[in-house]
Amino acid sequence: MNASTTENIEEMVKAQNVCINFPPKVGSPGLFAFLLQQVKLGLSAALVSDLLSQLLVIIGQWLRKVADKGAILSVVEEIGLTIAFVVIVFLVFRPGMKWMVRRTPQGGQINDVFVIAVILVFMLTPAITSIFRVFIVMGSFILGLAVPDGPPLGSTLVEKLDPLVSGLFLPLFASTCGMRIEMLHLLRSNEYAKTQVIAALVTLIVKFLVSLGLPLLWKMPTRDSFALAFIMITKGIVEMGTYSLLFDNGIISGDLFAIMSIIIVLLASIVPLFVKILYDPAKKYIGYEERSIYHSKLNEELRMIGCIHVPGNVNSIINILNISSPTKETPLALNVLHMVKLSGQATPLFIDHKNHNETLSMSPPNLMYEDICNLAMDKLSSFIILPFHRTWNVDGSIESEDQAIRNLNCNILNRAPCSVGILVEGHRKSIATFNSSNNLPSGIAVIFLGGKDDREALALAKRILLRQRVGLTIIHLKAANDLGTRDSDGMLDEEMLKIMRESRYIRYIEQQVNDGPKSSSYLRNVANDYQLLIVGRRYNMEDPRTFGLEEWCEFPEIGIIGDMVSSTDFGGIYSVLIVQQQQLQVY
Incomplete structure (x- = not known):
């Protein structure tokens, strides 16, 4: 990763300390889809939280630059580059993929050349985002949103990439992240790491209480409200990847990486158990009135x-x-x-x-x-x-x-x-x-x-x-x-x-x-x-x-x-x- 990208990440970390206290704020929609079952409200909230968190990070970065360096022109330039990146993605990249879909006969397989071209664009995402000074996670997120879902392009990408990514790369990545966690860092962590962990836990508790209080305010059943609150604080592979990226570039210390990784593992292990105990989709049918042909009258609909x-x-x-x-x-x-x-x-x-x-x-x-x-x-x-x-x-x-x-x-x-x-x-x-x-x-x-x-x-x-x-x-x-x-x-x-x-x-x-x-x-x-x-x-x-x-x-x-x-x-x-x-x- 080049120097400009590293500097960009450093500025973003500083901005996170101002805006969102750095740790668990962003949810993974894929993980939410696995946990949610019928609570689809939480999935929508997770996606909105994802977008707002990324926007707050970027805005915080710009405000920090203006406050510390007075670099108003530099901030205006970054705003312009970010807008240009989004415009190019949705007015050039997405229409290009839709053109590929239109070139594919209905019910047929998309041309392999088109699939390879899309995959190459995603592989070049780090270089593209560094040119536009966009955080790599945000850039990948926007590019993913631009891909037309469903067949033939979306289904082909899933068919070709999902077994390799989900079956090989993700387990290997999670394993390597676990191997890099040194427990000794927990005993001799510095004051900065302790401050960040306290901020992370406070943020986690506040998010849990807010996610619990709002459903209760709108008369949602207590058990379902607790289940939704647990779902909203869960973390997954996206957060692990973000912390690993920051650790690789020396932005965060080893003790902070170890503590945050352990928090992610604990949440990913405990939350599904609580959700399964608190929320049973089948119970919504209990006590339902008799609905069968046997109990229906012949002269009724x-x-x-x-x-x-x-x-x-x-x-x-x-x-x-x-x-x-x-x-x-x-x-x-x-x-x-x-x-x-x-x-x-x-x-x-x-x-x-x-x-x-x-x-x-x-x-x-x-x-x-x-x-x-x-x-x-x-x-x-x-x-x-x-x-x-x-x-x-x-x-x-x-x-x-x-x-x-x-x-x-x-x-x-x-x-x-x-x-x-x-x-x-x-x-x-x-x-x-x-x-x-x-x-x-x-x-x-x-x-x-x-x-x-x-x-x-x-x-x-x-x-x-x-x-x-x-x-x-x-x-x-x-x-x-x-x-x-x-x-x-x-x-x-x-x-x-x-x-x-x-x-x-x-x-x-x-x-x-x-x-x-x-x-x-x-x-x-x-x-x-x-x-x-x-x-x-x-x-x-x-x-x-x-x-x-x-x-x-x-x-x-x-x-x-x-x-x-x-x-x-x-x-x-x-x-x-x-x-x-x-x-x-x-x-």
């Missing part, structure tokens, strides 16, 4: 959420809507979520399209379930339809499989404030609708063993009965030695079956089975007679009728029966809807 990943999911959602018998007397309200993977976007956003009845929400994949569950709560939905994470070709071979979709489905099953259905599409794509063109009855069957999930499946069947041109069969697998259940769950099953048997528009089949293999053998023989099978999830339910099938279950999230009938061994020319009734958890 049924509110549903349909999730779509690929265009092929659209027909399946439409088919489910058709068999749900929407009429003027029994209306159906549907909110459709088109979930698209956007690489290169780390910050969750929520954008409302005011001219259309649409909403765009951007979240990290591991937090997407929160947006879906929140929408279900806001819209008072009773049912969420999710596509299965695996699709098949006509010949039964696997067409696509996405582990991220599977994780999303599992998270929603565990946390949803209403009932959930996972739709496994049939392997034979020619079966596109459950309504035949010649008005012949279509084959829809409900496989019933018992329990609340199976009752939810029957509740959906009751709505199908409102549409008499749809053929419906109930297959009741009954244990051979079953003498009748006297518990409340069993009585609810019998009452539901009695209501269904009274309808003359359904076909009721009762089949006695002794164990899992007998159930599998029977269902294998009859499953291909239908176009849609509706089954209950029945997760973790021990039953003699499924005994012996657990070890063959590949996907526990769709239950033993759902996994069995959706496997390619059964032929798979039909679709399967696995239903789970709303889980009312008590803490």
Whole structure:
């Protein structure tokens, strides 16, 4: 690093002593995104704090120069260079990257020459910032903001650089910083270092109290307020890099570097534990009123959420809507979520399209379930339809499989404030609708063993009965030695079956089975007679009728029966809807 850059850093450190007392003021948005979960307010506050802190540092540097040296012309020159740097970045560099994006065909890969050019610009950032007398951290921050997020450029940069940076460089950098910390400095630190540490701790405490007091003032729950306050004081790799840069250039002493690095490590270790204890996103659904098809009246509006990943999911959602018998007397309200993977976007956003009845929400994949569950709560939905994470070709071979979709489905099953259905599409794509063109009855069957999930499946069947041109069969697998259940769950099953048997528009089949293999053998023989099978999830339910099938279950999230009938061994020319009734958890 050249002399002008070192002098610039020294001036900035002096300015920090005046304006922000040097230590923990700047937050790392990436670290906040990891810790925040649903507290997105803190993420916005972290970004604003980041910008304001950097601006205060620069302004403090200029004020210090004017006060000490009276170098007004020099300050004016630096202000002009800083403005010129920002203008060049956003009026030259960013439009240039947008031009690269426009030159890329829609859905195609960006030219490697463009990617290499952008990477070279970032590698030249230290030299560029020194020319414009901009602090290197601030320069890199502004350049990063100028990169268009998402595909094709942002996603390509993430794909090419993230494994190398996050998997190799960051761990190595953190390790080398730890190796450079000498504990002996803690015993013989000078007065300046002690003063800075005291200032850092005071700043940390004040920031914590302010971050705690403001949410409490606006009636935020106490536990959430404490969680937000802890999040706002956390530090990460950005601060470690800043202190390492200052230490390498001799701006701060070894004892000060050691103390501040230890503070960062302690905060990064302790804060996530406190946040996890104080804030549980799933608790927001506790005590939520009963929202399921079973508890919905036939003559009231049924509110549903349909999730779509690929265009092929659209027909399946439409088919489910058709068999749900929407009429003027029994209306159906549907909110459709088109979930698209956007690489290169780390910050969750929520954008409302005011001219259309649409909403765009951007979240990290591991937090997407929160947006879906929140929408279900806001819209008072009773049912969420999710596509299965695996699709098949006509010949039964696997067409696509996405582990991220599977994780999303599992998270929603565990946390949803209403009932959930996972739709496994049939392997034979020619079966596109459950309504035949010649008005012949279509084959829809409900496989019933018992329990609340199976009752939810029957509740959906009751709505199908409102549409008499749809053929419906109930297959009741009954244990051979079953003498009748006297518990409340069993009585609810019998009452539901009695209501269904009274309808003359359904076909009721009762089949006695002794164990899992007998159930599998029977269902294998009859499953291909239908176009849609509706089954209950029945997760973790021990039953003699499924005994012996657990070890063959590949996907526990769709239950033993759902996994069995959706496997390619059964032929798979039909679709399967696995239903789970709303889980009312008590803490």
